[in-house]
Amino acid sequence: MTADDWRRVLDHAHAAGVTGVQLTGGEVTMHPEAPALVEYASRLGLKVEVYSNLVHMTHRPGGRRKSLVRERKINAYLGHISPPLLWDVEAEDWLILGFEVVEGRAADFTPDSTDLPLVMDALAQVGRLPLPEIARNWAETRWDRFASDTSEAELFQGDSLLYTDINPDNMMVQGRRVKVLDWAWPTRGAGFIDPALLVVQLIASGHSPASAEKWAAQLAAWRRADPRAIDAFAVANLRMSVAFSERKPDEDWLKSMVTACRSWTDYRGVTPSAAAASALPCTGCAGSTVRFSQRITPPR
Template sequence: MTARLAPAPPTRAVPQARSARLPWTALPPAARAEVERLLGSSVTWSRTQSGGFSRGVATRLRCADGTRAFVKAVPRHGDPYAVALYEREAAVAAQLPAALPAPAFRGTVDTGDWLALVFDAAAGRTPPVPWRERDLRLVLGALVRLTELAASCPVPAAKPWGGTLADWRGWNHLLGDREGLGGVEGLDGLAPWARRHVDRLARLEESFPQAARGDTLLHSDLRSDNILVAGSTVRFVDWAWAARGQDWIDPMIFALCAAVQGLADPQGLFLAHPAGRAADPRAVDSVLAALAGSFVNASRQPADWDTGAIREFQRAEAAATCRWLAARTGWE
């Protein structure tokens, strides 16, 4: 692998995917009892997990009979987006083949007030960021194997990656803002490179649906906090965004996420994966452009106490994607 992990520039902090998770005891007694019934034993120990951005319960459990599990749960009232995401993850997790490097799914608990997903516990640590060369090599090897196993999508519930173009016309939305405001004001806050090339980026993202279309099962969210490393074993967790698409999309997302969190050369990491080397460069540029436009638009939305960390991460994603696109396209 030619990619090298360089320290993040001193002026650019490495963002963390961290949230204020709720503990096991935040689940109502009736929901906890249902989880124990599903596991077949009473819970004697719990440890809250902090990775990711959701605000629900995320905890490792140990039971009286030695069973170990992981439970994530959200209240059904107050956050319909999170509930929909958990329902989507449950549908996918129930269909994941056992051969995939993912924790086994035990089932769901739905009390009407809370929705919980129960998995076998997966041993391991999340790779620290900035990324280290050893971890990059290890996860890349596991991702190559995952891509091979996930060819000819084995999950009927997986939808096409990215949905429709209407969901991804970020640069075109920015152009519309500019026209509606009668000038460049709609582009305020954009990095100089993006401001200079917004028209070209808008044209590039237009071919996104065709560029992404494929039949490989994709994880789609390969941040460090969705990866567990135990010795030489790697498992990919949190399949809420699983979809079907081109086999090079997961390697691209992995490289991009690593770039957000300290990797200096996402292109080198991308090309270290066989699917990355075989990918149509124009298609990759189109998908990167669509991602960049989406990140830019999302990062410009108002932030509050609950979304501040997400907005920070989205700004970092937008900047990293634009830097990678600038290097790939050669646009000044």
């Protein structure tokens, strides 16, 4: 599509009542008309967000584009939990999703935060979402290769719709409710995985492991879970965080993730040795491309 084509898309979006756009790709900064299009959208009065990895992803399998395709497909099944998808445009190396703008602020996950009950209510609603047929083939496999063996990896399987991107930035507080943003990697798996990811985020935000698990216990999927499955996942998540921290040793947020994960496994009495925590993926476990997106917001 030409720059004029994109201007017409922006014109139509503005005329339809859209108040904001997100530009992603591919790599937005690789497009020669990107600055002009951002300026054009701004002149229309649209709120503009640009997602950039400073990497051109043309024809790359998987990655951000694949996650956007999933986000487009799942949106219709989320109801009022997430902002509705208003429009989308796909051409060549570009995919743009236009969502309803959410005015609010990121949730505060710290121990005394009054946002926590709102977050729990939103996650309880997520946990009650039925698994749509389109998600049947989205089996969760990212943690399998960090499990101790195939029998542990099987504990991560299930028929629940998983969100898997719990962090304060994705929980948008609007008055007395929370919108759950960025459904870029929904999967099908064991229902306790989302509460388990919440536990790690709460620990990273200053909670003790006991406090974090007490909050997670408000979610039905956590209460139903086999403690052995939670133990296995906690260890696999630690191994995953160690692997990514070793790959990017200058990233402080990854070090924070390792610290939070290890605090949790220490509390549960399942922390592996340093060598085991850095071990190679288990033999026979399903291989997968891991999209590691558990961001950390330091305690305020």
